[in-house]
Amino acid sequence: MSNDVHEQEVGAEVVTSAGATMDDYFEPMRQKFESLCRDLNMDIKTESEAFKMLKEVLKHYSLEGEILHWFCCALFVACRQSTTPTVGGQNAVVMGNCVPLNNLLRCCQMSIYEFKKKIKLWCDMANMPHTFAQQMEELERKFSITFTIYKKYRDIFDQVFLCPPNEKNHSKNSKCSYIKLDDICWRLFLCAKNQKPTTTLDLVTSYNLMMCCIDLIYANVLAEKRTDLINPKFEGLPANWNSPDFDETQARNHCILAYFCEMFDEAKDMKATVFRNIMDSFFQTNTVVGNKETLLGLISNKNFERNFKSLNISYEQYVLSVGEFDERILGAYQHDASEHNNLNEQALRQPVTPLTRKQDLPAQPVMSEQKFEPVANATNNVKKLSATVSHITEPTDFVKRQAGEAAIAKMLQTIGEIEEQFVVKFPMRNEARNRFRMAKSLCFYLIDHILRDEIKTKPQIVHKISLDIFIRTLMACCTELVLEAYTTELKFPWILDCFSINAFQFHKIIEIVVRHGSNGTREGCLTRSLVKHLNSIEETCLERLAWKRNSPFWEIIDHAPKPLPTWHEVTADKAAGQLQIFLRKIFLLGWLRIGKLCSELNLGEKKSEIWTIFDHSITNKTDLMKDRHLDQIIMCAIYIYIRVTNMEGPKFSDIMKAYRNQPQAVNSVYREVLIKVNENGEYEQKDIIHFYNFTYVPEMKNFCTNYLAKNGDKNVNLLMSPHPTERPMVPRKLIHNHSLYVKQMSKNEMQQSPDQLVYVIRSSPSKKLDYMNKIVLGSGKRVLDFDDNAVNPIDTKRRRMEQQAILDDRKAERKKTTRQQDE
Structure with missing residues (x-):
């Protein structure tokens, strides 16, 4: 959280016994720091x-x-x-x-x-900055994908190869031992995926590329007749692999992809195209040497050591140029179980279950009690989509008959335009057409199901097929589903930017896709995790994206009667306009989140009153939501209720702690709240405490006091405490294990207790300051920093709250992870 409390000026400089400044106490740390920098x-x-x-x-x-x-x-x-x-x-x-x-x-x-x-x-x-935090999240996601791949690599490598019993003695006489074979195979994969990073932005493609590398190394081991490295129990062995007649041609033609790739056709295509092109480029640049035509000879006694070093150098150059994780380090965790398990907790996780529309989730898989496995989940998502829609290459005959030639022609033209946008912007150029082809097939499948199910009750649905925005949003949703199925690094709302669609328009299509893609309890084309994803991104649209100041929603509001319709009004049958439907979803989402927060805060009996405050903010003070987050308004509604009714608790820190247990929670919601937009269009953001005190309370005070306070007392203090209106000259508490304060003193001011130790600047002996610093250093905290801009205890308290909030964030994230499997 930002520091909104004015700092207290002390106006005095503390010196040490030697007359030096307090910066001298940083010297031991600085020396250690400088020594580290010299080593680096x-x-x-x-x-x-x-x-x-x-x-x-x-x-x-x-x-x-x-x-x-x-x-x-x-x-x-x-x-x-x-x-x-x-x-x-x-x-x-x-x-x-x-x-x-x-x-x-x-x-x-x-x-x-x-x-x-x-x-x-x-x-x-x-x-x-938030942008840097996003970079760290992207970096972690990339690493998580690679780590997930490494776990699969480790398992598969140990299935197909065998470490000889006499590995130590054998490695002295051979340039390619089992350990070195392991190393060169993993380095080949790292160099291959970084040769064209845009070809491996998703988990499924990365897995297939990894399998191409193992498959190639396996063929090389067979060709070199290194039977000591071959696992004889592997079912994918050639029938005559151990006979004298087995030659290089048989080794080259042998393929093990079918044994490990459930999506064999896709992996085989990658082997023949993308992977072959990568290997050709390696030969052209002399990154590897061997037989360029057969891709054999890579691990021969003549070439192995040279290829191993060259791949290392190539990968090191890449790491230096982008400053990312050196993924070779994963090999170091092969024999460290504890570290391996720790990393496992940080790998790709099961999608969370949003609060809304849980009833629309498909039934849990039979084997749901098993631990979530990212590669298997991604493969299952892609397989189910492919099995259901891959045979559909054009609108079905039913759709053609219902829509007519003109509507179909316009629809196909719109889809063609969208495809070109996607191909240009999608980083994986080699896979762009394939990904969009599957999304298009899914779109045709859904249109057929939508028409069949809704044409009887909503005959106007046929007209929508010719509407540009309907087709664009549906194609965007289908493309997002395909990207999520493959577990791509491109996370929502990337697809909205790609297709130039706003979140307010996009959210309308999600419920339709969920209904007709999952088919409730019947078998549909969408897996449980994909439906969770759709529900999650719909909540993202409702909670913040649709409230951006450039959203068409604000133009609708400008032309709508004021105040906006309440919850009771939008549930009426006649309230079916786009504004009413949007507010209906907002109110439902708000009700569920308020209910969950109130339950955790033991405020269940107060939920209705808090809801009324929230309802008023949406219908009468709608601008509070502009460029802000629904959860910010909800937390403020709970706290202003507590203040108006003079409840002793919960505190705002308790509200944030309960909020962190919600599936959608992120700490930026209460750390980065819009305060204002300056003349240059730059956003000024501060923490939720500042927003509550200086933006929310002025807008909501009159309503809340009239609605809740006894006798309508409008003078009740609603501001969040502590938040001073002026800068009191009070002591500054520096550490918490010992009662050490800094304050200004008059000449006549005396000690207030026998145990109090006072150091008066420029008059007390230096040994007193030495003694005080020994106490501080003994506590494990930093030395006293007597600067000219000392902050008061209120600021110190806020700093403690901030640090505790950061630690609570981490704890909440870990708790969320353990709950995901149960959901």
């Missing part, structure tokens, strides 16, 4: 920026645990924010300051698991 060969500018950031964080937080880990976070952020020119041209740069993350982790004695936890905390404490 860090440039001075990045080092300076990182230490400056570190000192700023230390002003407000106590950094618990190994200080080297926090050094790592500060340096990583500073490195990511810098670029390094290269010799490739005027605009050629590399990201990440040419310092690999692995080097940082190694020098700071930090695991990936610890780093992923602490970098999130660091981004919060250092108030990093």
